[in-house]
Amino acid sequence: MTVLIDAQGINTHYGESHILFDVNLQINAGESIGLLGRNGMGKTTLIRTLMGHIRPTAGSIKIRGADHTRSEPHQVARQGIAYVPEGRGIFPNLDVRENLLVAARPGVNGRNDWTYERVLETFPRLTERLQHGGQQLSGGEQQMLAIGRALMTNPDILILDEATEGLAPLIIAEIWRIIGTIRETGVATLIVDRNYRKVLANTDRCVVLEKGVVVEEKESATLINQPDLLTRYLGV
Numbered sequence: 714m715t716v717l718i719d720a721q722g723i724n725t726h727y728g729e730s731h732i733l734f735d736v737n738l739q740i741n742a743g744e745s746i747g748l749l750g751r752n753g754m755g756k757t758t759l760i761r762t763l764m765g766h767i768r769p770t771a772g773s774i775k776i777r778g779a780d781h782t783r784s785e786p787h788q789v790a791r792q793g794i795a796y797v798p799e800g801r802g803i804f805p806n807l808d809v810r811e812n813l814l815v816a817a818r819p820g821v822n823g824r825n826d827w828t829y830e831r832v833l834e835t836f837p838r839l840t841e842r843l844q845h846g847g848q849q850l851s852g853g854e855q856q857m858l859a860i861g862r863a864l865m866t867n868p869d870i871l872i873l874d875e876a877t878e879g880l881a882p883l884i885i886a887e888i889w890r891i892i893g894t895i896r897e898t899g900v901a902t903l904i905v906d907r908n909y910r911k912v913l914a915n916t917d918r919c920v921v922l923e924k925g926v927v928v929e930e931k932e933s934a935t936l937i938n939q940p941d942l943l944t945r946y947l948g949v
């Protein structure tokens with residue numbers, strides 16, 4: 714199995730604050746990983762470190778075996794790592810069609826599975842809004858557009874941080890359906906979401922962070938039957 718991302722011994726600081734402690738995270742091609750933990754435990758910081766937004770103070774990050782510990786975000790993105798941050802990140806002044814087309818590019822090794830047409834098939838709601846500006850969309854539509862834009866880069870992995878945050882229940886259900894579809898196509902996923910049941914149901918394996926330390930790493934199907942652990946680390 715190809716190891717897509719291999720982060721070892723990651724330590725990350727914000728100024729004087731030590732946030733991540735010796736974190737190891739390995740993601741194989743096509744694998745779905747959930748990142749669980751209460752608020753402020755370091756999930757977003759880990760993702761931002763992997764993406765090159767923050768440089769770790771110790772540890773190494775390899776992507777397909779090549780060292781990317783000191784790479785910039787655009788270099789990481791070029792490796793087929795697509796990140797949909799909390800709060801989205803679409804172009805408000807471009808319409809839906811433009812937002813998608815401007816992101817389009819072949820993936821690593823020239824893969825071009827996700828075309829404009831295929832993204833629209835996956836997000837029928839966006840098809841009805843093609844001429845709408847980004848700022849005219851509802852929160853749920855903006856989220857779908859952000860995911861659609863990420864897919865247009867033909868990524869090997871899609872990283873979703875709180876993709877369902879603040880959305881209406883029907884839209885949340887739609888986003889989870891889409892995540893399931895993406896997973897079936899063989900794109901790896903790294904998912905952070907408050908709904909731990911949904912994360913467990915939609916991933917192969919979960920990593921639990923507590924105060925910047927990996928305290929559990931288990932198959933999702935195993936973890937779902939361990940309510941004591943979930944209570945201890947997630948307070949549920």
Ligand SMILES: Nc1ncnc2c1ncn2[C@@H]1O[C@H](COP(=O)(O)OP(=O)(O)OP(=O)(O)O)[C@@H](O)[C@H]1O
Nearest residue numbers: 727728730732750751752753754755756757758759
């Ligand atoms: N830019 C920053 N500067 C300083 N400290 C920060 C910064 N961003 C986050 N932190 C701190 O780092 C710690 C980890 O935050 P992080 O956002 O990674 O947690 P999280 O698990 O993603 O939680 P949440 O779900 O609340 O986003 C928290 O104590 C937070 O206050």
